[in-house]
Amino acid sequence: MHDIRRIRKDPNEIKESIARKGFDADIEEAVVIDDQWRNRIAQSERLKSELNKASRDIGAVKKAGNDAAEEMKAAKNIRVQIAEIDEEANIFKDKRNSLLLTIPAEPDEKAPEGLTEDQNVIYREATQFSKFDYKIIDHVTLAEELGILDMARGSKITGTAFPVYIGDGATLERALINFMLDEHVHNEDYKEVFIPFLVNRDSALGTGQLPKLEDDMYYVGNDELYLIPTSEVPITNLHRNEILNYKDLPIKYTAYSACFRREAGAYGAETRGLLRIHQFNKVELVQIVEPESSEQTQLDILSSATRLLDMLELPYRVVELCCGELSFAAARCFDIEVWSPATENWLECSSISNFRDFQARRMNLRYREKVGNKPNYPHTLNGSALATSRLMVSILENYQTPERRVRIPRVLKPYMNNLDQIRGNHP
RNA sequence: GGAGGAUUAGCCUAAUUGGUAAGGCAGCGGUCUUGAAAACCGCCGGGACUGACGUCCCUUGCAGGUUCGAGUCCUGCAUCCUCCGCCA
Numbered sequence: 450m451h452d453i454r455r456i457r458k459d460p461n462e463i464k465e466s467i468a469r470k471g472f473d474a475d476i477e478e479a480v481v482i483d484d485q486w487r488n489r490i491a492q493s494e495r496l497k498s499e500l501n502k503a504s505r506d507i508g509a510v511k512k513a514g515n516d517a518a519e520e521m522k523a524a525k526n527i528r529v530q531i532a533e534i535d536e537e538a539n540i541f542k543d544k545r546n547s548l549l550l551t552i553p554a555e556p557d558e559k560a561p562e563g564l565t566e567d568q569n570v571i572y573r574e575a576t577q578f579s580k581f582d583y584k585i586i587d588h589v590t591l592a593e594e595l596g597i598l599d600m601a602r603g604s605k606i607t608g609t610a611f612p613v614y615i616g617d618g619a620t621l622e623r624a625l626i627n628f629m630l631d632e633h634v635h636n637e638d639y640k641e642v643f644i645p646f647l648v649n650r651d652s653a654l655g656t657g658q659l660p661k662l663e664d665d666m667y668y669v670g671n672d673e674l675y676l677i678p679t680s681e682v683p684i685t686n687l688h689r690n691e692i693l694n695y696k697d698l699p700i701k702y703t704a705y706s707a708c709f710r711r712e713a714g715a716y717g718a719e720t721r722g723l724l725r726i727h728q729f730n731k732v733e734l735v736q737i738v739e740p741e742s743s744e745q746t747q748l749d750i751l752s753s754a755t756r757l758l759d760m761l762e763l764p765y766r767v768v769e770l771c772c773g774e775l776s777f778a779a780a781r782c783f784d785i786e787v788w789s790p791a792t793e794n795w796l797e798c799s800s801i802s803n804f805r806d807f808q809a810r811r812m813n814l815r816y817r818e819k820v821g822n823k824p825n826y827p828h829t830l831n832g833s834a835l836a837t838s839r840l841m842v843s844i845l846e847n848y849q850t851p852e853r854r855v856r857i858p859r860v861l862k863p864y865m866n867n868l869d870q871i872r873g874n875h876p
Numbered sequence: 877g878g879a880g881g882a883u884u885a886g887c888c889u890a891a892u893u894g895g896u897a898a899g900g901c902a903g904c905g906g907u908c909u910u911g912a913a914a915a916c917c918g919c920c921g922g923g924a925c926u927g928a929c930g931u932c933c934c935u936u937g938c939a940g941g942u943u944c945g946a947g948u949c950c951u952g953c954a955u956c957c958u959c960c961g962c963c964a
Contacts, residue, residue, distance in 0.1 A: 490924070494933045501896075501933090504945040508895040517944075524944035692921085694886095824922090 450549045450811045453483055466555040469772040471564045474552045482545040489538035493531055500527045550660060554807035556772040557781035559744075564773030572783055573767035576759070579790065579847050587791040588845040589722030591853060592618060595873025600722065610712070610726045612838075617871045621844070621857070622730060624864035625837045626705050629732040629757055633834065637753060639703035639734060644683035646707055647674040652686040655812030657778030657804075667709050680706035681831045684735040689812040692824050693737070698816060699746065700737040705730065708836075722842070724796065729838040735831045737814070740806065743828035747803045751783050754799045754834035760860045763843050764788040766795065780805045785835070787843040796839040801832030 456463055460476045467474060503524040510517040561570045592598035597618025603611040614622050633639040653659040653675050658666060667676035677683060684702050693700070708731050712720075723729075734753060738746050751767065758765045770782040779802040786795035806826035809815070815824035848856040855871040862868065 487924085490933085494924075497934090498932060500944080505896065507944050511944095512895075521944045528944075 450546070450807075451552055452810065453479070453545070453549065456480060457483065463552070463555060467553055469556050469560070469562065470553055470775060471773045472553050475548070476552070479545055479548045479552075482541050482548065486538055486541035486545055489534050489541060493534045493538060496527055496531045496534070500524060500531065503527065547660075550654065550811070553777045554657070554775075554780050554804060556775055557803065557805070560775065560781045561769060561771045563771030565771075566774060568771040569774060569784075570769045570771065571766060572769040573755075575766040575788070576764050578764045578788065581790065581849075583851045585791045585846050585849055586853070587722070588789070588842040591845055591849065591855070592722070594853065595855070595871060597621070597871060597873055598723070608727070610720065611728055612723055612726055617865070617868065617873070618841075620865055620868075621861070621871070622837055622841065624861045625840060626730055626732060627864050628861055629834060630703060630705055632757060632760075633703040633732070633734065633753065637701075639701045642684060642687070642702050642704045644680055644687075644704055644706060646677050646683075646709075647672075648677055648682050648686065649674060651812075652682055652689065655686050655689050655814075656682045656808050657776075657811060658682060661777050665711050667711060676709035677706060678710045679708050679731065679831075679833075680704045680733045681735060684733065685737075685808060685829050685831065686812060688737065688814050691814060693814075693816040693827070695739065695816055695818045698737060698739050698827060699742070700735075702735045703732060703834075704735075705732050707731075723838045724842065726838055729836060731833050731836040733831060734834050735829070737809075737816075737827050737829050739816070739818075740826075740828050743803050743805060743830060746828075746830055747781065747783070747801060747832075750801050750830060750832040750834070751785075754785055754801060754832055757835055758785065758787065758798075761840070761844070761858045763840070763847055763858075765798075776800075776802065778802075778804050778807050780807065783832075787839060789842055789846055791846045796842060798839040798843075799833040799835045802830060804829045804831075 451463060456476060457480055460480055464474070464476050503520060507517045507520050507524065510520065561568065563569070589598070589600065593600070595618070597615055599613045599615055600610075603613040606613075630641060634641045647669065650659065650673060653666070658675075658678060662678070666678055668674075669676070683706075684704055687702070688700070707728055709728050712725055712727060734750050736746050736750065755765065755767065765785055765787045768784045768786060770779075770784060775782050782800060782802040784797050785799035785801070787798050788794075789796050805828050808829045809826040814827065814829070816827045817824050844858060845855055848858065850856060850870070854873070857865050857868050857870065
């Protein structure tokens with residue numbers, strides 16, 4: 450949520466800024482409503498001051514054994530006035546806040562201009578491609594042939610685009626997750642957390658999934674809970690409504706979670722097999738840092754993620770999103786894309802975002818630079834490192850042999866009982 | 877799910893029949909000291925207004941209610957503890 454004081458100072462600054470994202474918002478209206486709120490609050494506080502004084506006087510009169518009926522009557526009158534004014538104040542406050550909650554984060558100065566995908570910028574050119582002198586078949590055909598993936602049964606037990614991994618496929622999925630977590634925890638200094646996969650409404654509002662993405666989340670009505678679309682939501686919200694000590698920063702968390710996305714309206718060729726599924730696995734990195742260091746932190750997270758792809762020896766490139774492609778809460782974002790040789794497509798397997806103070810403000814997350822100082826908003830960042838489903842696609846295709854087997858990437862072998870190849874049903 | 881108890885600022889602990897949150901520890905700044913400790917002084921939940929000094933409002937798990945006035949009384953909810961029930 451944006452700083453209403455800043456908006457009041459210069460409504461056009463934010464208006465122009467979010468226009469880079471292709472957004473428009475009635476910011477003047479928010480200021481008008483805020484004026485109304487301020488007006489009521491000032492009145493209310495003046496009356497409360499009067500009431501407090503009157504009450505203390507009544508106490509003194511009664512203690513002295515005198516009658517205070519008149520004074521009590523007057524005081525009651527003040528209370529009634531306060532109730533009326535507070536009610537109005539709350540209406541204005543709610544109205545102002547729900548308006549503010551629909552205004553997206555401002556893009557970073559460095560975010561490239563543009564509103565559509567083709568205006569994204571290649572931030573880092575593709576790494577070395579594998580050369581094949583035989584035909585590579587696509588991941589679904591191969592995986593189902595090998596018997597390590599079963600889309601049809603997933604569809605039977607749950608619905609379309611809920612994959613079932615079987616045998617070495619299931620082990621490979623688990624190997625990827627464990628490999629990535631181990632790297633972040635043991636070869637970097639992230640703290641591992643295991644979080645709930647359902648969150649309440651306040652959490653989803655805090656990181657900015659709500660109100661905009663309501664239709665993209667699975668909602669459990671009985672308990673008013675949302676299935677998480679990413680572990681960013683529970684992890685970042687761990688410190689919602691807290692005031693952190695500057696000595697605690699940076700906070701670095703990593704977690705595995707299943708992620709659930711309804712992907713409303715998304716069907717077609719791009720959804721084939723594991724390309725776009727309703728439940729997938731992801732290892733996430735989240736950092737809470739002081740504002741001055743967030744730009745560097747985002748690059749750090751980017752290299753933590755690309756390091757995994759280097760180790761997995763998969764071809765990838767890094768794309769920086771233009772303003773219009775940035776998510777609601779993001780100020781700047783890098784996507785990492787792995788190569789699918791069968792379809793000759795780039796597949797997004799990571800998104801690394803700097804939210805600056807946008808999420809912190811929404812969730813009232815603050816830190817104190819020094820004792821006695823006013824609390825300040827930290828910057829929050831996160832990045833997938835990495836989402837497994839498209840890695841799986843890329844592994845199945847890039848590590849495919851002429852015999853239609855799949856070699857196991859070197860770094861994953863220890864996690865696969867030193868298995869060399871997935872042979873599946875092939876001899 | 878049921879019964880009983882608990883929740884006061886980072887931690888610990890007070891507050892008479894309802895009278896407007898007292899204190900300790902830790903922490904930070906200062907005086908003193910060669911340095912440190914001790915001692916002493918100040919700060920030590922959030923917010924609004926103000927150039928500043930300050931003034932005011934809110935805060936006893938959360939949300940309501942009763943009252944001139946609520947940590948205290950009433951209702952609902954949450955969390956924790958104990959016991960019972962259920963359960964991978």
